Amino acid sequence: MQYHARFFGLIGMNLNVPPGEPITFELPDSASYGDLLDIIGARFGSLFPPNVWNAETRSFHPQVVAMGDGRSLASAGRETPLAKDGTATFFVPIAGG
Amino acid sequence: MYGVMGKMLWVDLTSGEITAEVPADDLYRDYVGGYGIGVRLLYDRMPAGIDPMGPDAIFGLTTGPLTGTRSITGTRFTVVGKSPKTGTWGDANCGGNFGPALKFSGYDAIYFRGISPKPVYLYVRDGKAEIRDATPYWGNGVDVEAELIKELGDDVKVAWIGQAGENKNLMASVMNDLGRAAARNGLGAVMGSKNLKAVAVAGTQKVPVADEAGLNAYVTESMRAAKAENSPAYQLFTTFGTSGLAAASAMNGDSPVKNWVGSGEVDFPGASKVSDVALDKYRVRRTGCWHCAISCGAYLSVPDGPYATAGAYEHRPEYETLAAFGSMLLMDDTEAMLKVNELCNRAGMDTIAAGTTIAFAIECFDRGIINTADTGGLELRWGNAPAIVEVTRQMAERTGFGAILADGAEKAAERIGKDSAQYAIHVHGEEPGMHDPRYSPGMALNFHLDPTPGRHTTGGTGELEFFTGSDELPLPAPLNVHKRDYAAKGPAHRFLVNDRQVANSAGICIFSAFIAPPDALARELTFVTGEPWDIGRIQATGERIQTLRHAFNLREGINPVRDCPVPKRCLDGTELKSGMGKGYVVDLDAMRDSYLSAVGWDKETTVPSADGLRALGLGDLVKDLHPEAVAP
Incomplete structure (x- = not known):
């Protein structure tokens, strides 16, 4: 199945794609959030700014929020199934100003 | 002292x-x-x-x-x-x-x-x-x-x-x-x-610090640790400031879109043009507040063209500005965004209020309630940058159609009439901050109950829901409730609001929470004042301050339950086409009842109990808020 991801601000700045542009990944049917993280890490892990991506645990820093399929994927965990043709967004939340 | x-x-x-x-x-x-x-x-x-x-x-x-x-x-x-x-x-x-x-x-x-x-x-x-x-x-x-x-x-x-x-x-x-x-x-x-x-x-006078060596050592070590950790939040602050959030927030449903009825993915695909990387192309240099170790600011310059900066450089727009003039107005022209920010900053005008009021005017124009005869020829359409820049200028100068809008959405609706009031998004006259309660439900409580209506920076569960993106509040039990467990959130909201009252009153920036250790407020107050500050004193003091701010309004005859409704658009996500608030309806009444129970205020009048006032050291307020208790 296909799944999409958008990387914003700090997370997306080095990926050589327009900021926030959806990137499509081919995943097995019934793929989980962990499968998405694995393919993101393989493709972009070395391009993220320091400490954003943990290659050992194949996960983002806890400050990186992942929202997709109407929920917090990071809170739900790696085993969370993904919706076919869905989109996850990754960003670091700060607010105010 | x-x-x-x-x-x-x-x-x-x-x-x-x-x-x-x-x-x-x-x-x-x-x-x-x-x-x-x-x-x-x-x-x-x-x-x-x-x-x-x-x-x-x-x-x-x-x-x-x-x-x-x-x-x-x-x-x-x-x-x-x-x-x-x-x-x-x-x-x-x-x-x-x-x-x-x-x-x-x-x-x-x-x-x-x-x-x-x-x-x-x-x-x-x-x-x-x-x-x-x-x-x-x-x-x-x-x-x-x-x-x-x-x-x-x-x-x-x-x-x-x-x-x-x-x-x-x-x-x-x-x-x-x-x-x-x-x-x-x-x-x-x-x-x-x-x-x-x-x-x-x-002046040359020095602020007396009780334990200056202790404070210096603590701050030096805390900042050394923050820089060594180099967390994503620290990097984001020092790279893009709060502009680093704008596009993500528009796409996720944190930013209100199109006067609070739109959806980022559908209505504002150009969000990245008025965010982080796009703005950074205009950066002249970084800047920060006095001696701030984070320094999240920057000066930008547009050298030429219709939106050239008036001075050598101008402050980079903050997130709130980018949302109020970006997703709210569907304006994705980068240089026009820098111009409206400059106009507001140079004239001294609240960008949240200005953007929201223009959104109201555009919706009125869109619906035919006003036309170019009313606006002095301005085509107030969604995303029409030249008209948006011009009406912002007029608002600052209080000229032309800008004079109609210069006092905010509520007053503009009174002047325009014709049933336009339903499109004026405000809480008791104040346009709410640019964080959508359908995404972070606790934000609705701030809009509704903070003594400064529509406020987004006075603490509470909404900020934590947004900052962490977590469904469950990352607080110790029993405060770690689900963000949509509306009837259970009061104690957590109380705890966070009280903490922020002290932080705000102490003179620090809310962004320190992203960088400093969790106990920084108590530690720094102790080093500086020489008095013992801990979480208990912060909670008691914060509640005293919040209660007094609230009592100021009660004495003015203002009861937020009756007088500070949050517009339905900010609470009802059933019509949203995308974003994290899609399909949710925020139960503000349940959240409010839970909070009022937690602080011991009456659920209908919001008047704190006489005993509660005395316990906070506010016994002198009893005569104002409970005249029956002191009647001869």
């Missing part, structure tokens, strides 16, 4: 009398500083029912004990008064360089009453204060800052109002540091009503 200068200045602008007051130590101990002390003094000295822009109104510029110390982000000052926009308690805080300089001039705060017969500014240097003629500067925006520095000396720091404040626009801000805004509640209009153009301060 440590952490404070121990003196406050009172200036009567009608008579010209200037008096220095030495407050009792208990005032500092019980109310910290900033709006904590501000609300205590104004509650005591300003009767209920006064005209917020009349001679009896008191307007204050205040600092906290951490302002002007080495504390992490100890940079902020707070303006206080009765809001002319909402008729409620009003406060707004701001970084930059004015707050520390005010303390170095010898005073913790300056309060003004009366109305000057002509434009004036106050000049304070090392304890000496003088009212001076500001007639030559009246009509200036940001330029007044450079002119006063040229006249008075390079060490002078200036708080000022621009044309919006002079024109008494109800969205006028108090500014400093070339465009940093104490924006909310229209307190710039109060300053303008007093014919007070600016306050210029300078």
Whole structure:
């Protein structure tokens, strides 16, 4: 199945794609959030700014929020199934100003 | 006392009398500083029912004990008064360089009453204060800052109002540091009503710190750790500032879109054009508030074209501005965004209020309620950058159609009539902050119950829901409830609101929470004041301050349950086509009941119990809020 991801601000700045542009990944049917993280890490892990991506645990820093399929994927965990043709967004939340 | 200068200045602008007051130590101990002390003094000295822009109104510029110390982000000052926009308690805080300089001039705060017969500014240097003629500067925006520095000396720091404040626009801000805004509640209009153009301060006095070596060691180690950890939040602040959030928030549903009825993915695909990387192309250099170790600011420049910057550079727009003029108006023209930011900062105008009011006008235009005959020919369409820039300019100058909009959405709807009020998004007259409660439900409680309606920076579950993106609040049990367990959130909201009251009153920036250790507020207050501060004292003090801010409104006859409804658009996500709030309806009543139970306020009247007031050290309020309890 296909799944999409958008990387914003700090997370997306080095990926050589327009900021926030959806990137499509081919995943097995019934793929989980962990499968998405694995393919993101393989493709972009070395391009993220320091400490954003943990290659050992194949996960983002806890400050990186992942929202997709109407929920917090990071809170739900790696085993969370993904919706076919869905989109996850990754960003670091700060607010105010 | 440590952490404070121990003196406050009172200036009567009608008579010209200037008096220095030495407050009792208990005032500092019980109310910290900033709006904590501000609300205590104004509650005591300003009767209920006064005209917020009349001679009896008191307007204050205040600092906290951490302002002007080495504390992490100890940079902020707070303006206080009765809001002319909402008729409620009003406060707004701001970084930059004015707050520390005010303390170095010898005073913790300056309060003004009366109305000057002509434009004036106050000049304070090392304890000496003088009212001076500001007639030559009246009509200036940001330029007044450079002119006063040229006249008075390079060490002078200036708080000022621009044309919006002079024109008494109800969205006028108090500014400093070339465009940093104490924006909310229209307190710039109060300053303008007093014919007070600016306050210029300078001095060489040092803030006394009880344990300076301890504070220095703590701050040095904390910042060393933060830099070594180099967390994503730290990197984001130092790279993009709050602009690093704008596109993501628009796409996720945190930013309201198209006057709160749109959906980012569907209606605002160009969000990235007015966010982080796109803005960074215009960066001249980074900047920060006084001695701030985070320094999340930047100066930008547009060298030429229709939106060329007026000065050599201008402050980078903050997230709130980018949302209010971006996703709210569907405007994705980068240089036009920088121009409206510049116009608002130079004229001293609240960008949240300005953007939201223009969104209201565009929706009215879109629906045929107004047309070009009303707008002076302006085609107020979604995303029409030239018209948006022009109407922003008119609002600052209070000219043309801008004069209709200059006091905010509520007043604009009254002027336009024709059932337009349903499209004016405000809470008791104030346009809410740019964080959608359908995404972060707790934000609705701030909009609804904070004594400054529509507020987004006074603590609570909404901020935590957004900052963490987590469904479950990352707090110790039993506060770790699900963000949509509306009936259970009151205790967590109470805890977080109380904490923020002390942080805001102490004079630090909310961004320190991303960088500093979790116990930083208590540790720094202890180092600076020499008194023991812990979570228990923070909670008790914070609740005292919040209750007094709320009591100010109750005494004015304002009950938020009745008077501060949050528009349905901010709560009902059933029509959203995308974003994290899609399909949800926020149960504000359940959240409110839970919070009111937690703090012991009546669920219908929101009046705190007499015993509760006494327990907080606010027994003197019983006569006002429970007259039956003290009746003969």
